[in-house]
Amino acid sequence: MRISRYLPKHREAIFPWIFSAVLIVWISFSIFRTGYNVAKLFTQDSHLFFLNDRQKTREVYGDIESMRQSLALITKGEPFLLVTNDGEIYFFLRYLLYPQKVYWTHNVTREDEYLHPWKYVFYPYMIPGVNEKHAVQIIDRTTDKNLGIIKQK
């Protein structure tokens, strides 16, 4: 049963006007947001138009791209274990480096270790006072040799 039945008079006329009012607010809001969105192309995102692929990669992935480059150089496609609490680094590196295998301390299984032993262990960490991942440490698991700390900047 319609609630409008309980309205004393002009019940048939009330809902169309409520609908029209809400619709007008909705349309106005959407028009404003469309303008705001399109304006972002010329303000917030305009610098992206002039970047080449390499610059764009650096812009979007930032330090993770630097890590990827270092890792690709040292590990040469061998699987490695990532020791970090930062899920973002794991998921981005897993995608960017695929088909190279990346294992993460948070979801690694005994089967992974048994079936696909990783050759390297990789520690990304922050330099104190700088809120970015500026350094990586890679250890060769077979020889326990520290392959060094690579500073990104």
Add this chain to the structure above:
Amino acid sequence: MILPVVIILLISLFLSGSFLLSKITPQKENFFFLLGVGFGVFVIIIMSWMLIFSWIGIPIERSNATLLFVSIVIASLFLRTKKWPFPSVPPIGKFEYFLLLLITSLVAFVSLESVLRLPMGWDGLATWLLQAKAIYLAHGLDREIFFYAQFDSPPGIGLLVAYFYTLLGGVEDNAVLLLFSAFYVACIFVLYGSIREFTNRRVALIFVFLFASLQSVIRQAGRFDAGYVDLPLAYFFLCAGVLLLRYKFTSKPIFLLLSFLFAGMGSLIKNEGVVFFLFFLLISIRQMLPLRLKKILHILPGLLIFLAWLIYKTIGPFYPSYLSHGHLVLERVFLVSHYMFIEFFRIDRWNLIWIFLLICSVAIWRRLLSLLTFQLALFQLLAYFVIYLLTPLDALEHIHGSFDRLLLHITPLVIFSVAFCAYDILNKKSIFKIKHAKRSTA
């Protein structure tokens, strides 16, 4: 150079798909409806082909992928009929021009945004684009990726994106993000074509614009979250819903066949599609009564796609779903309802769509509930409610992290239903100049 090729491929998907669709539909359809649904028909052909080749062990190479594409395009040109309505520009008012300008700006905006950035939505990278990369590199669907990446996500979009990688000859993830904008455009076309069936051009454009300007939709169509598959899933739900509605009003079995194909393929896009298919089956069987062999034969292709994926998951080793560790926690009912309800008022993401729906629910709940598309959306929403009661994860974190994306699945269906109801109410007295449609499906 890659980008123009992707654009040409996408335009071919729309045009060839619409040619094929115009051949098999019994009546002259709306031009935009043909384009929107036709895109999906071509996509379904590609996904099915990829899946069949993977399962029978034929490696997917650039040569056979190109051959498939060229064959479909040539076949569609030959099959093109007079029913395909070449668009003419009708006389429209200033407000309609303004709405068209806004919609075009939004489409241009999201398309540019999608190619300006590299894929950066973590779920897109962690699941869907990784899956596509794996399928491309393995020349077919391989179970190994599910265990390595520890997910049980269906491979539909992975197969489609991998097909594009194969055609392009490399992992062009930046250019392929445009594919997700294409789903946005296809949703717009289908919505316009469907709403236009029962209302005038102005109202159809208004609701299409209201859909196109939703921030959650814009994000997945190109800005930041391109690569997520919630918008493609929403597109498949929408097509399945509106085609079933067409079947209800015309009783033409071809619409039943198409609607089941879309619903079945939805289960290959994301796990939520499996739940949708079950509701869809339930609702459509009610529409098909009395059941006859001819009708059952028409639902078989869609049903087979759905079953094939379930069988593939069941018979072989497969990474288990996170829900397999869950159990129903009824104490969460209030908490889950509360946080789900709050999302409806997130105007930054949804503008006023859910508020408008709530008003519709109060004013004309009976009419709304009788609408097929709304029933599908409502059942799906209830299913998400149950998922949050079942989840082994922290329920609050799970809702915060996923509910906006789950709502996106049903958004086009809700916009369609809301437009339907708004027409019903606004035609009594309104400033929107509602006129009776050329052909009423209501």
